[in-house]
Every structure is written in structure tokens, then in C-alpha cells.
Amino acid sequence: LFEEVLENLNDIIKQGKIRYIGVSNETPWGTMKFLEIADKKNLPRMVSIQNVYSLVNRVFDIGNSEVAIRENCGLLAYSPIAGGRLSGKYINNKNPKNARYTLWPARFSRHNTKRGEIAIEKYVTLAKKYNIQPATFANSFVNDRPFVTSNIIGATNIDQLKENIDSIDITLSEEMLKEIESIHLNDPNPCV
Numbered sequence: 001l002f003e004e005v006l007e008n009l010n011d012i013i014k015q016g017k018i019r020y021i022g023v024s025n026e027t028p029w030g031t032m033k034f035l036e037i038a039d040k041k042n043l044p045r046m047v048s049i050q051n052v053y054s055l056v057n058r059v060f061d062i063g064n065s066e067v068a069i070r071e072n073c074g075l076l077a078y079s080p081i082a083g084g085r086l087s088g089k090y091i092n093n094k095n096p097k098n099a100r101y102t103l104w105p106a107r108f109s110r111h112n113t114k115r116g117e118i119a120i121e122k123y124v125t126l127a128k129k130y131n132i133q134p135a136t137f138a139n140s141f142v143n144d145r146p147f148v149t150s151n152i153i154g155a156t157n158i159d160q161l162k163e164n165i166d167s168i169d170i171t172l173s174e175e176m177l178k179e180i181e182s183i184h185l186n187d188p189n190p191c192v
Contacts, residue, residue, distance in 0.1 A: 002037045009043075009044060021046055022073075023048075024051070025050070027063070031073060035071055047072070048150075049075055051075060051076075053148070054080050056085075057192055058184065059192055064147075069147050074147060076150045076152055077145075077151050079152075080139050080151050081138045081153075083101065083111045085101070086120055086123060086138035087160075088120070088127075113191055115187055116191040123183060126176070126183065133163045133166070135167075142167075143168060
């Protein structure tokens with residue numbers, strides 16, 4: 001199956017329809033299998049892994065981060081603010097008008113957990129402590145990871161877009177990173 005997928009993708013590359021290939025929601029084993037077969041059979045290599053990654057879901061750290069760094073197969077991080085939850089707008093059971101969890105409460109259940117809400121409140125408080133918008137803070141963390149090639153942001157209005165883009169101008173200090181790690185270690189990956 002892996003070889004067949006790579007052969008088909010190679011044909012599409014030869015036709016000029018695409019330039020590069022990547023995987024999405026893939027495991028370390030699956031990514032390595034694609035890379036191994038590509039190298040053995042002289043087929044195109046996966047150059048990216050598009051997986052979820054945020055302050056409240058760092059499962060990628062466990063195995064895929066090493067693959068991304070050592071195999072030059074960078075993470076295209078999606079859901080960096082956990083579907084908007086890390087912006088803080090849903091804290092205390094708020095349901096802002098036209099927000100995704102208000103409109104579709106069951107659709108994004110991965111980000112809406114009791115454990116997650118506790119962690120999100122801590123991250124929002126930490127961002128405010130440093131006078132940084134919570135969404136900007138959360139995106140800055142994702143941007144800071146050495147295996148991230150691109151941070152896939154999303155916004156429904158210009159203010160949200162600005163908060164997301166502002167993250168490229170924020171460098172998290174060692175102290176901030178230690179505080180983030182302390183929250184993470186207290187309850188790793190509460191929104192998986």
C-alpha cells in the first residue's frame with residue numbers, strides 16, 4: 001500500500017500537478033515507512049506531516065517530533081489554538097455568538113474536555129500575566145517548536161487574524177517556557 005501510494009504520487013509529480021508530498025494525521029511508524037520505501041525505491045519523500053499541535057495537545061512531541069527533525073519532514077501544525085479555545089473566549093461556559101463551539105458544540109469535542117478547560121484557563125492566565133493576547137501566546141508556542149515548518153492558523157474576523165499573525169513577533173522567554181512546561185507536566189495532553 002505504501003509503495004502504491006508513493007508510485008501514484010510520483011506519477012502526479014511527473015505530470016506537473018504537484019511538487020511535493022506530505023502526510024496528515026500520521027504516526028511515527030507510518031511516516032517512517034513512507035520515507036523508508038521512498039528511499040529504497042527512489043520515489044518522492046514525504047516533506048511534511050500535517051498533525052494537530054497546540055498547548056493542550058502535544059502528542060506529536062512523543063515520537064513524531066524526532067522523525068520531523070531527523071528526517072527533515074516538518075510539522076504543518078493545525079488547530080494551534082485548539083479550535084479557538086486557547087483564545088479564552090469560551091472560559092466559564094461562555095458561548096460567543098457565531099463561534100464554532102456555539103454553532104457546532106459536538107463537532108470539535110477533542111478540544112472541549114474538563115481537563116482541557118482547566119489547562120486552558122491556566123494558559124490564558126499565563127498569557128495575560130505577560131500581557132500577550134491568549135491566541136497570540138498559544139500560536140507563539142507552536143511557532144517556537146524546532147520541528148514546526150508552518151503553523152496553520154484560522155480566523156473568522158480581522159481581529160482574530162491579527163492576533164494570530166502577531167505571534168510571529170513574539171519570542172517566548174525561558175521563564176515563559178518553564179511556566180508552560182509546568183502546566184503541561186501537571187496534566188499532559190488534556191485535549192487529545
